[in-house]
Amino acid sequence: MTTDRPLVLGIESSCDETGIGIVRGTELLTNTVSSSMDEHVRFGGVIPEIASRAHLEAFVPTLRAALDDAGVTLDELDAIAVTAGPGLSGALMVGVSAAKALAVATGKPLYAINHLVAHVGVGMVGGTFSDGLPPNLGALLVSGGHTEILRVVNIANDVELLGSTIDDAAGEAYDKTARILGLGYPGGPAIDRLARQGDPKAIRFPRGLSQPKYMGSAEEPGPHRYDWSFSGLKTAVARSVEQYEAAGLEVPVADIAASFQEAVVDIITAKAVLACREHGITNLLLGGGVAANRRLRELTGERCAAAGITLTIPAPSLCTDNGAMVAALGAQIVLDGGSPSGIAFGTDPSLPVTSVMLAEA
Amino acid sequence: MLLLALDTSAAATVALLHDDAVVGRFASADTRSHAEVLAPAVHRILSDAGVAGTELDAVVAGVGPGPFTGLRAGLVTARTLGFVWGVPLYGVMSLDALAFDAAAGGAVPAGSAFLAGTDARRGEVYWAAYRAPSQPGALPELLDGPHVGSASALPGGQPLVGRAASLYPDDVDGVPSFAASDPDAASLARVARLRLLAGAPLRDTSPLYLRESDAQVPGPRKRATA
Ligand SMILES: [Zn+2]
Numbered sequence: 206m207t208t209d210r211p212l213v214l215g216i217e218s219s220c221d222e223t224g225i226g227i228v229r230g231t232e233l234l235t236n237t238v239s240s241s242m243d244e245h246v247r248f249g250g251v252i253p254e255i256a257s258r259a260h261l262e263a264f265v266p267t268l269r270a271a272l273d274d275a276g277v278t279l280d281e282l283d284a285i286a287v288t289a290g291p292g293l294s295g296a297l298m299v300g301v302s303a304a305k306a307l308a309v310a311t312g313k314p315l316y317a318i319n320h321l322v323a324h325v326g327v328g329m330v331g332g333t334f335s336d337g338l339p340p341n342l343g344a345l346l347v348s349g350g351h352t353e354i355l356r357v358v359n360i361a362n363d364v365e366l367l368g369s370t371i372d373d374a375a376g377e378a379y380d381k382t383a384r385i386l387g388l389g390y391p392g393g394p395a396i397d398r399l400a401r402q403g404d405p406k407a408i409r410f411p412r413g414l415s416q417p418k419y420m421g422s423a424e425e426p427g428p429h430r431y432d433w434s435f436s437g438l439k440t441a442v443a444r445s446v447e448q449y450e451a452a453g454l455e456v457p458v459a460d461i462a463a464s465f466q467e468a469v470v471d472i473i474t475a476k477a478v479l480a481c482r483e484h485g486i487t488n489l490l491l492g493g494g495v496a497a498n499r500r501l502r503e504l505t506g507e508r509c510a511a512a513g514i515t516l517t518i519p520a521p522s523l524c525t526d527n528g529a530m531v532a533a534l535g536a537q538i539v540l541d542g543g544s545p546s547g548i549a550f551g552t553d554p555s556l557p558v559t560s561v562m563l564a565e566a
Numbered sequence: 567m568l569l570l571a572l573d574t575s576a577a578a579t580v581a582l583l584h585d586d587a588v589v590g591r592f593a594s595a596d597t598r599s600h601a602e603v604l605a606p607a608v609h610r611i612l613s614d615a616g617v618a619g620t621e622l623d624a625v626v627a628g629v630g631p632g633p634f635t636g637l638r639a640g641l642v643t644a645r646t647l648g649f650v651w652g653v654p655l656y657g658v659m660s661l662d663a664l665a666f667d668a669a670a671g672g673a674v675p676a677g678s679a680f681l682a683g684t685d686a687r688r689g690e691v692y693w694a695a696y697r698a699p700s701q702p703g704a705l706p707e708l709l710d711g712p713h714v715g716s717a718s719a720l721p722g723g724q725p726l727v728g729r730a731a732s733l734y735p736d737d738v739d740g741v742p743s744f745a746a747s748d749p750d751a752a753s754l755a756r757v758a759r760l761r762l763l764a765g766a767p768l769r770d771t772s773p774l775y776l777r778e779s780d781a782q783v784p785g786p787r788k789r790a791t792a
Contacts (some may be wrong), residue, residue, distance in 0.1 A: 254634060254779035261638045261773065265649050279650060295635045298601045302639040303646045305605030310619055310650035548605040566602070 211283040211539045214271070215532025216307075218300025219292025219320045220350050221245060221256040223263035225271035226529030228536050231337070233330040234275035236522060236529035239263040242391070249384045250377070251349065253293045260299035268307075271528070279311045284545070286535025289317035289563050290556030292350065297552040305548045314545035316535050317563040319556055320526075321346060322364050324492040325357055326534030327527075333490075333519045343367075343486035345477045347501065348493030348526070349376030349391070352433055352473070354480045355558055360534065361541035366558045367480045368431025371414070375469055376495050378435035382442050382465050386458050396462045397498050403463030410441050410468035412475075423483050431480040438468060470500045478508045488515050496524040538562055567623045567762070570608070570647070571755035574600045574640030575632025575660035575692075576684050576729065576748035580607040582615055583755035589615045591752055600639035608647070619651035626758040628660035628749055630774035631692035631712050632684070641771050657769035658757050660684070660749035661728075665696040665706040667753040668727040673741045674698045679709060681720060683730030683738065684748060691717050691730040692776065705760050714776040 210230030217224035221241045227234040241259030245251050272278065287304035290297060301317070308315035325344040328334045342357040352370040357363075373381070376393055383392025388399065413434030414420075421427030442465055449456045481489055491505055496518055509516040523529060538561070547565035556563075569583045578600040582590040590611035594603050612619060627644035630637045648655035664682040674680040677700045683693040694711025710721075717734035720726070724739065728747055731740025761768050 248781050252779060252781040255781055257634065257638060258773075258775075258779065261642050264642055265645050268646075268649070295638075298635055299638050299642050302601045302604065303642045305601075306608075306643040306646035307650060309605050309609045310647050548609065549602055551599070551602045 208283065209540065211536050212277065212281055213284045213286055213532045213535040213539060214282050215528040215530065215535050216285070216287040216300045216304045217320070217526055217528045217531045218260045218296050219288045219290070220296060220526055221251045221259070222526040223260050223267050224526060224528030224531070225267050226527055226532040227271055227275040227277060228330050228529065228532040230536055231329045233529055234277065235271045236527050237267055237271035237274055238527050239267045246390050249390045250380050253295055256293060257295040257299055260296055264299065264303045282311065282313050284314050284316060284535055284539050286316040286318050286531045288320045288323065288531055289550060290320065290553035292320055292554060294552060294554040297554060301552050308548055315548060316538055316543065317546035317550050318531060318534050318538065319558060319561050321351060321353060321355065321558050322360065322561045323530040323534040325355065325490055326360055326537055327492065327519055327523045327530035328490050328517065329537060330529060330533045331520055331523050333517060333523065339488040339515070341485055341487040342490065343481050343484070343488070344490045344492060345473070345505065346493040347375045347473060347495035349380065350374050351493065353558070354431055354477050356484050356486060361538045361543060362561055364558050364561055367484060368433070368476060370433045370435060371429065372434050372436040375433070375435060375473060378438055378469060379495070381439040385439065385443050385446060386462060393495055393498055396466055397500065399459050400463040400466045400500065403457070403459030403461070405463040405467035407457065407460035408445055408464040410464055411437055412468055412472040413437050415472060431476050433472060433476060435469065438465065466500050470498070470504050473501065474504045474508045477505070478512050478514065481514050482512055486514065488517065491516060491518045492524050494525040497521050567759055568617065568621060569624055569626055569755045569759060570622050571626040571751040571758065572604065572608070572640045572644050573628030573660050573663060573749045573751045573754050574604065574636045575628050575630045578603050578607070578636070578640070579749070579751035580604065580611055581751035581755050582611050582617065583752060583759060586756070586759070588752045593750065597633070597636060600636040604639055604643050608643070619647060620653065622651060622653045624654040624656055624758065626656050626658055626755055627771045628663060628751070628754050629657040629769060629771055630660055631686070631714060631776045632660060633687055634775060637773055641773055645771055655771060656758055657771040658754050659694070659712060659769065659774065660754070661692065661694045661712055662708070662757050663749040663753040664728050664747060665694070666757050667747065667750060668741065668744050669698045669706045670703060671743070673727060673744050674725055676700050679724050681724050681726040681738070683717070683720070683726050683728045685729050685733055686714050689716065690714055691734065693720060693730065695721065695724070705757060712774055712776060
């Protein structure tokens, strides 16, 4: 490659978005996404088989639209990147099979990359960080599929997981709680909207893994100092609703929504900022679909400011799952001199963040 | 006529057919690694044959029925190859390849009815009913199907070719020489070629899932009462 601005096409299919992005170095040329979200509404959550079927039907049309939108041809590409994991197994399989076929048919090198790290890599494009990724960088990723705090030493090859949810993702907790409250899917926007009219202090819902035995101290960290747990929260919401119903009282849906949201956002931001402070992180990127949440943005901003941490939130279309983030990370790996992954690798639904990309199988 | 065919309805198989000659082929017995092995197989077969994808007359995909994840790996591969190379893309029912194989191999009497059946997992089979051609080398006629269901519910009194015969020997009248056979890409390509030569229509590459996604719409939450 003779360019310091590699032209990279990225493919994302780890959940319910079929995404194709194309970047030239750090310049975003297209971020084309086809979502099957509407097909999951009546189920109240993403159904893997429905998402996988939708990926198959959406792939070639999305590819065609992305090439048109970017005004480039496949011949001009320097590399192709694809999400190899983590994510839904059957959904990943469609994007990876397609990416391999694209690599075979074009003869272009293929990079199999990590979805979570790509959520950070997206900071390289779209004007998010105008001077490239800053030093002492961390990332707080909150979505329907994941909740993690990462430390990023080198986006292309050195990323560490500081903490994550041990059960449900935060977005999943929103979906389940919205179902209990009869608010529909996706739960995040519905709860966020209703929470504005409620009292966030009306009910004190539990903050998971916040007890001293899990937290420990900075010197002697407990087993879950930076981890989250949200499965107990939806149980607490359900119990609260039942208590009102059993007493023949009207359920204060707005107060419950506000109190639930406060519990989620409080524990996410408290632990994230703690992890940043104790690991010298002074720049934090907030990514994932739940980064659109009003209260999460507000409280993360407040607590980062108080701790002297600079908070950056990419544009909403770059926070949700998309192909541009895969292309953006792919370009960084190409520039870092990473070797392609070949075409024999497998998908890895539980790929750890320490694997920024897969080595040749 | 130069055809590249892929079938992932059971095993992962790839074949390159030049007129009626098989120039290259690949088959993996593993039914759960389609996403790993398919692209390398396509790459190797074409490069061994010194054929560029753009020289193909068509890409042919087996559209099932077959287990969902593997089936999709083949279909998205075929669709993407066809799109990039700008060559026609056709679908063939995977059971047609099995039926053609059996008829061409003389495993079923000319003009007689028979069944083709593959493993649908969960104790069921994918199947279709055919009539063997009266002339050798012609295409069997599809009489019924494809369907998915219990092997014990298949129409009786007809010989069955395909893996369903070895999985459910008590339920079906299996043809021993084809009792462990899966759809093969070379036969799939031959079926497509005969149809193209005859000017007969081919399918598009819509998958034959035959089963719904198993998703359940959650019922309303039970209300607590005082
Ligand atoms: Zn994501």
